[in-house]
Amino acid sequence: MNAKRKDLLATIIIDVIVATVVGILVFLLAYILISGLPHVSWSFLTGSADSFSGAGGIGVQLFNSFYLLILTMLISIPISLGAGIYLAEYAKDNWRTRLIRSAIEVLSSLPSVVVGLFGFLLFVVKFKIGFSVISGAIALTFFNLPLLTRNIEESLSAVSRSQREAGLSLGLSKWKTEIGIILPVALPGIVTGVVLSAGRVFGEAAALIYTAGQSAPVTNFADWNPMDAASPLNPLRPAETLAVHIWKVNTEGLASNAAQLSAAASAVLIIAVLLFNLFARVLGNYLYRRVTASK
Amino acid sequence: MLKDYSFDQTAVQTFDDHVALALKTEDLQVYYGNNHAMHDANLAFPKNQITALIGASGSGKSTYLRSLNRMNDTIATVTGKIWYHGVDINQPDVNIYEIRRHIGMVFQRPNPFAKSIRENIIYALRATGIKDKKVLNQRVEQSLKGAALWDEVKDTLDKSALALSGGQQQRLCIARSIAMEPDVLLLDEPCSALDPISTVKVEETLLELQKKYTIIIVTHNMQQAARISSQCAFFHLGHVMEYAPTATMFSTPKIQVTQDYVSGSFG
Numbered sequence: 001m002n003a004k005r006k007d008l009l010a011t012i013i014i015d016v017i018v019a020t021v022v023g024i025l026v027f028l029l030a031y032i033l034i035s036g037l038p039h040v041s042w043s044f045l046t047g048s049a050d051s052f053s054g055a056g057g058i059g060v061q062l063f064n065s066f067y068l069l070i071l072t073m074l075i076s077i078p079i080s081l082g083a084g085i086y087l088a089e090y091a092k093d094n095w096r097t098r099l100i101r102s103a104i105e106v107l108s109s110l111p112s113v114v115v116g117l118f119g120f121l122l123f124v125v126k127f128k129i130g131f132s133v134i135s136g137a138i139a140l141t142f143f144n145l146p147l148l149t150r151n152i153e154e155s156l157s158a159v160s161r162s163q164r165e166a167g168l169s170l171g172l173s174k175w176k177t178e179i180g181i182i183l184p185v186a187l188p189g190i191v192t193g194v195v196l197s198a199g200r201v202f203g204e205a206a207a208l209i210y211t212a213g214q215s216a217p218v219t220n221f222a223d224w225n226p227m228d229a230a231s232p233l234n235p236l237r238p239a240e241t242l243a244v245h246i247w248k249v250n251t252e253g254l255a256s257n258a259a260q261l262s263a264a265a266s267a268v269l270i271i272a273v274l275l276f277n278l279f280a281r282v283l284g285n286y287l288y289r290r291v292t293a294s295k
Numbered sequence: 296m297l298k299d300y301s302f303d304q305t306a307v308q309t310f311d312d313h314v315a316l317a318l319k320t321e322d323l324q325v326y327y328g329n330n331h332a333m334h335d336a337n338l339a340f341p342k343n344q345i346t347a348l349i350g351a352s353g354s355g356k357s358t359y360l361r362s363l364n365r366m367n368d369t370i371a372t373v374t375g376k377i378w379y380h381g382v383d384i385n386q387p388d389v390n391i392y393e394i395r396r397h398i399g400m401v402f403q404r405p406n407p408f409a410k411s412i413r414e415n416i417i418y419a420l421r422a423t424g425i426k427d428k429k430v431l432n433q434r435v436e437q438s439l440k441g442a443a444l445w446d447e448v449k450d451t452l453d454k455s456a457l458a459l460s461g462g463q464q465q466r467l468c469i470a471r472s473i474a475m476e477p478d479v480l481l482l483d484e485p486c487s488a489l490d491p492i493s494t495v496k497v498e499e500t501l502l503e504l505q506k507k508y509t510i511i512i513v514t515h516n517m518q519q520a521a522r523i524s525s526q527c528a529f530f531h532l533g534h535v536m537e538y539a540p541t542a543t544m545f546s547t548p549k550i551q552v553t554q555d556y557v558s559g560s561f562g
Contacts, residue, residue, distance in 0.1 A: 160406070163409075167408075168395065171392045171393065171395040184410070292455060293454060
């Protein structure tokens with residue numbers, strides 16, 4: 001076989017593989033959307049579910065998912081940013097940093113059920129916080145951290161050394177160089193990481209069943225004081241998320257239309273994740289353009 | 296086959312007391328781990344002149360240059376003295392960030408920040424505490440004029456610096472360095488990634504800049520050294536072999552290895 005034919009064969013094989021992957025993805029998306037979307041209505045999106053039968057709307061759950069996501073990101077982004085910067089710039093290559101790196105890897109391969117049970121025992125039971133948004137957010141932070149930290153470290157390391165030298169040669173401190181020059185360049189990569197981990201958090205159920213709870217008490221959406229018990233912003237209230245709701249309706253739901261409910265909720269979940277990704281990308285591009293003055 | 300030249304015979308010039316010096320090194324040694332990369336460098340750099348450091352690849356000229364503003368701190372061990380304004384700046388308690396503001400550096404590959412042209416120049420200035428917009432704008436204009444880039448970019452100051460050509464980027468890097476108003480400007484093969492026309496522009500810029508700054512330039516291009524420098528130091532395998540006025544060095548080199556290098560026998 002000559003080089004030209006080999007090349008053709010390889011191209012065909014790669015094309016087939018790509019087509020398979022894209023095909024599976026399109027099939028999954030189409031299946032979920034087609035079976036779910038017909039059952040989505042405005043009252044379904046905004047109404048509250050009957051906690052016993054599982055029937056009704058998903059308004060509260062949808063809000064809970066976003067609230068939990070934002071809270072998780074607020075906790076995990078600063079921590080992983082610090083850890084990522086440390087690992088990429090300051091950590092010397094010795095046994096201690098190698099230990100940190102392996103610990104991060106172990107943490108990222110922890111099953112989410114285990115993270116959930118750990119959160120349950122520590123925050124819900126031991127610290128007596130109870131099933132709450134904040135317990136869920138901290139538990140999710142645990143398996144969000146390794147991914148984000150790794151991603152931020154890699155994005156920073158990928159920035160050329162000559163940029164660091166340029167900063168240092170102008171008398172800028174290492175920290176100033178890192179924050180003002182390296183971080184902006186690494187931003188698109190970091191945004192990608194945040195989007196990926198956000199998708200995971202949004203779709204997570206196992207870890208939340210034990211931490212954020214399975215009940216969605218009716219909240220008063222006119223009350224935005226986080227201190228009030230009925231306020232949707234109260235971080236100490238239990239909060240069933242969309243993904244947990246889908247799991248519950250499918251396993252424990254007594255509603256006659258449980259299958260349709262979960263299909264509709266799944267479609268909404270997927271669309272919400274897509275919208276969030278889109279939003280994060282637009283925001284990331286906007287920030288990147290602002291700091292780098294590029295078009 | 297490279298001949299074995301003796302390192303015992305060197306011809307390094309010194310200067311009389313009435314010559315104002317910008318920078319001077321005494322017995323400077325650089326080690327990368329166990330690798331002794333620079334031996335006993337004793338060089339003095341007269342003020343407001345261009346000094347060229349020439350030599351083959353691996354001769355230690357870049358290593359030496361990067362030691363002068365302590366850019367080698369994290370990767371190498373540097374011993375010996377570096378005299379700057381009567382202070383030995385090769386000491387652990389010296390503020391290296393302050394030193395680098397006085398001894399600027401331009402690198403081999405243009406490395407503008409991924410920011411606008413204006414931000415490239417004022418970012419480090421702002422970090423030193425200059426907040427006044429008028430002063431900052433003035434510095435932008437002055438430094439860009441100094442680097443002969445003003446006319447080309449004055450209307451696009453807020454566009455990305457990465458959109459400039461390689462030669463323009465390198466002149467922006469020079470502008471960025473001189474905006475800090477340093478005493479000494481170190482250049483590490485600044486033209487090796489540039490085309491001949493950009494090279495000419497950078498060289499013209501340097502000849503103009505020597506009126507205000509002391510310039511030390513590493514180059515592997517002997518024609519370039521001959522064109523722009525007043526003093527010239529020849530490095531060979533980690534040793535300074537000869538240091539003389541450029542014209543003298545190229546016409547009547549004192550030792551064999553310099554003679555062979557400038558006549559093109561190796562390198």
